[in-house]
Amino acid sequence: MRVDGKAFTTIWADKATASVTVIDQTRLPHHFELISIADVEAAGRAIKTMQVRGAPLIGITAAYGVALAMRADPSDDNLERACGLLKATRPTAVNLQWALDSMRRRLAPMPPPERFDAAFNQAAQMARDDIALCEAIGRHGLGLIKEIAARKPRGASVNILTHCNAGWLATVDWGTATAPIYKAQEAGLEIHVFVDETRPRNQGAALTAWELGQHGVPHTVIVDNAGGHLMQHCEIDLVIVGTDRTTATGDVCNKIGTYLKALAASDNHVPFYVAAPSPSIDFSISDGLAEIPIEIRAQEEVSHILGLGADGDIHKVRLIPQGSGALNPAFDVTPARLVTGLITERGVIAASREALAKAFPERIRA
Ligand SMILES: CSC[C@H]1O[C@H](OP(=O)(O)O)[C@H](O)[C@@H]1O
Numbered sequence: 001m002r003v004d005g006k007a008f009t010t011i012w013a014d015k016a017t018a019s020v021t022v023i024d025q026t027r028l029p030h031h032f033e034l035i036s037i038a039d040v041e042a043a044g045r046a047i048k049t050m051q052v053r054g055a056p057l058i059g060i061t062a063a064y065g066v067a068l069a070m071r072a073d074p075s076d077d078n079l080e081r082a083c084g085l086l087k088a089t090r091p092t093a094v095n096l097q098w099a100l101d102s103m104r105r106r107l108a109p110m111p112p113p114e115r116f117d118a119a120f121n122q123a124a125q126m127a128r129d130d131i132a133l134c135e136a137i138g139r140h141g142l143g144l145i146k147e148i149a150a151r152k153p154r155g156a157s158v159n160i161l162t163h164c165n166a167g168w169l170a171t172v173d174w175g176t177a178t179a180p181i182y183k184a185q186e187a188g189l190e191i192h193v194f195v196d197e198t199r200p201r202n203q204g205a206a207l208t209a210w211e212l213g214q215h216g217v218p219h220t221v222i223v224d225n226a227g228g229h230l231m232q233h234c235e236i237d238l239v240i241v242g243t244d245r246t247t248a249t250g251d252v253c254n255k256i257g258t259y260l261k262a263l264a265a266s267d268n269h270v271p272f273y274v275a276a277p278s279p280s281i282d283f284s285i286s287d288g289l290a291e292i293p294i295e296i297r298a299q300e301e302v303s304h305i306l307g308l309g310a311d312g313d314i315h316k317v318r319l320i321p322q323g324s325g326a327l328n329p330a331f332d333v334t335p336a337r338l339v340t341g342l343i344t345e346r347g348v349i350a351a352s353r354e355a356l357a358k359a360f361p362e363r364i365r366a
Contacts, residue, residue, distance in 0.1 A: 001168040001173055001174070001175075001182070001214070001215065002214055002215060003032060003214055004032075004214070009127070009131070009168075009172045010022060010052070010054075010057050010168065010169055010171065010172055010173070011023075011057065011060060011061060011064070011127065011172060013064055013120070013123070013124065013127075015117070015120045015121075015124075018068060018071050018116075018120075019036055019038070020036065020038075020043070020061075020064045020068065021034050021035070021036050021037070022034070022037060022046060022051065022061065023035075024051045025050065025051055025052060025053060025169055025207060026049065026050060026051050027314065028206055028207055028210050029206050029207070029210035030308045030314060035051060037061070037064065037065070037068070038068070039065075039068050039069070039072060040065040040066065040068050040069035040082045040085060040086065041085070042065075042068075043061055043062065043064060043065025043068065043086065044065065044085050044086055044088075044089050046061060047061055047062065047086070047089040047090055047096075048090065050201065053165075053170065054093075054165065054171060054242075055093035055094070055170065055242070055243070055244045055245070055279075055280050056095050056130050056133075056170060056171040056176070056277060056279065056280065057169075057170055057171055057172065058090060058093050058095055058096050059093070059095030059096050059098055059099035059126070059279060060099065060126050060127050060130060062086040062089075062096055062099050062100055062103075063099045063100075063102070063103055063119075063122065063123035063126050064120075064123045065085075065086050066079070066082050066083065066086065066100065066103045066107070066119055066123070067103075067116060067119035067120040067122075067123050069081070069082030070082075070107065070112075070115040070116040070119045071116040071120075074112035074113060074115040074116060075112055076108070076112075079104065079107055079108065079115070083100045083103070083104055086100060087100055090295055091293040091295050092244050092245060092253060092293055092295045092330065092331050093244040093245060093280070094244070094279075094280060094282040095244075095279050098279050099126065099279075102122070102126070103119060103122060103123070106118060106122050107119055127172045130171055130172040130277070130279075131171075131172050131173045131174065132345075133279070133345040134168075134171050134173060134174035134175060134176055134277065134345075135173075135174050135179065136345035136346075137174075137176055137179045137180070137275050137277060137344065137345055138179030138180050138182060138183040139183060140180075140343050140344070140345075140347050140348050141179060141180025141183065141240065141275060141343045141348070142183040142184055142187060143348070144180065144238065144273060144343070144348065145158055145160070145180055145181075145183075145184045145189060145191065145238065146184075146187070148237050148238055148271075149184075149189050149190070152190075152237070155190060156190065157191055157218065158184070158189065158190065158191045158192070158238065159191075159193075159194060159235055159236050159237045159238075160181060160191060160192070160193050160194070160237065160239070160240055161193075161194045161196065161230070161236045161238070161239045161261065162177050162178070162193060162194075162195060162196065162204070162208060162241060163196040163198055163224075163227075163239075163241045163254070163255060163257060163258050163261055164196065164198040164203045164208070164241070164242065164254070164255035164257075164258075165198070165203035165204060165207035165211075166178060166240075166254075166275060167211045167212075168182075168211055169207050169208075169210075169211055170242060175211075175242075176242045176243075176276070176277055176343075177240045177275040178208070178211070178212070179275065180240060180275070180343065181193060181212070181217060181240070182215060182217070185215065185217055191217065191218065192218045192219065192220070193208075193212055193217060193218070193219040193220070194219070194220055194222050194226075194227070194230060194235075194236065195208045195209050195212070195220065195221045195222065196222060196223075196224050196227060196257065196261070197221055197222065197223055197224055198224060198255060199224055199257075199302075200301040200302045200305075200328060201301055202305075202306075203255065204221065205221050224257050224260075227239075227260075227261050228260070228261075228263075228264035228267075228268075231264050231265060231267075231268035231270050232268055234268075236265075236268075237270070237271075238270070238271050238273065239261060239262075239265050239270055239272045239273065240274075240275060240343070241254055241255075241258050241261070241272075241273075241274055241275070242254055242255075242275055243274050243275070243276045243280050243281075244280065244331055245281075245282050245288075245292050246274065246280060246282065246288075246342065247281075247282055247285045247286055247287065247288045247291070247292070247336075248281075248282070248283045248284070248285060248286050248364050249287070249288075249336055249352065250336030250339055250342065250350070250351025250352050250353070250355075251286075251287065251289070251292075251333055251334065251336050251351075252276070252288065252333065252334045252336070252339055252351070253288055253292045253294075253331050253332070253333045253334075254274070254331060254332070254334065255330070255332075256330055256331055256332050257332065258331075258332055258334055259332040259333065259334045259338075260332075262334040262338035262339065263338065265338070265340075266338050271340045272338060272340045273339075273340055273341050273342070273343050273348070274334075274339055274341075274342050274343065274351070275342075275343045276343065276344050277344065277345055278344060278345060278346075278363070281344075281356070281360070281363075283356070283360070283363045283364045286353075288333040288335070289333045289335070292331075292333060294329050294330065294331050294332070294333075295329070295330040295331060296327075296328060296329055296330070297328045297329075297330045298328060299326040299327070299328055300326075301328050302319075302320070302326035302327070302328045303318060303319060303320045303324070303326045304316045304317060304319060305319055336351040336352060339351035342355075344359060344360075346359045
């Protein structure tokens with residue numbers, strides 16, 4: 001997507017120099033900075049510290065991390081060490097495990113000297129596939145926005161609420177929840193996005209607002225607790241969020257606070273859709289609440305906040321009293337019953353085992 005008018009993806013790599021470059025998302029929205037990932041340890045740090053984040057991008061960054069590990073040492077032991085190191089970075093997004101399993105399946109049977117080349121090619125293919133998946137989600141989600149637009153008075157905007165950042169910054173390009181938004185903008189539809197700030201890391205305020213602004217998409221940042229109020233006052237036509245792990249029955253694990261938005265949407269009869277590319281679907285589990293590991297991140301992300309100082313640099317300030325503890329679960333689970341539908345790369349489907357089995361018969365049996 002565009003940054004200051006120039007086309008970017010969130011990650012790009014050059015096999016000849018074995019270089020992997022990413023946008024440092026911890027510096028956005030105030031500073032646009034690139035970092036080079038030179039080895040698997042650096043890939044792990046980038047994921048753990050959320051320099052790169054977002055389920056799809058986490059998986060693809062890990063895939064390149066495995067490739068870099070194979071360049072350093074293509075042995076079986078190092079393959080296992082690299083996968084273990086990367087798996088330990090963040091537990092919730094299933095894309096990480098999906099990417100590591102895919103790399104391991106491809107590389108384990110190969111002669112070690114061939115592993116780096118194959119790994120790099122596989123990671124690059126995953127990145128290309130991600131772009132195609134997200135673009136397809138954009139096309140399918142566009143239909144939902146068009147349906148709503150047709151019912152609105154001429155010139156009135158379709159008001160969409162999104163939570164956290166499931167934008168192009170969370171993927172390689174397009175985003176998942178934002179892909180239909182960008183497609184609607186391209187189609188000339190009148191749209192406006194309410195952007196949940198998404199405490200504590202403020203992915204919405206810092207990342208979604210930034211990327212929508214770069215594309216000239218009208219948007220308004222709101223505090224997380226305002227969404228229900230806006231729905232009660234018919235200010236929201238549609239909610240679209242991302243997913244870190246959707247189960248075979250349609251339960252959706254996403255950024256903390258998503259469940260509360262789904263409750264408010266259900267109570268106010270607002271359509272609540274989840275943009276769910278298949279690498280973010282865990283077809284091996286059925287009960288999201290019982291089976292999905294929820295990452296608990298550092299208390300400091302709650303007790304402190306980052307912002308731009310008068311000196312033009314990023315500063316961290318304390319929000320809560322010394323001595324007050326903080327609890328920081330990073331995700332929650334929205335039961336399928338609260339999900340209007342899943343926007344997948346194969347179409348918009350119900351959040352149910354039957355619909356997932358029909359859309360992905362090679363992955364699941366009804
Ligand atoms: C396109 S999925 C993005 C998904 O990942 C985010 O989590 P995090 O920023 O902690 O990686 C959030 O849950 C988004 O919905």
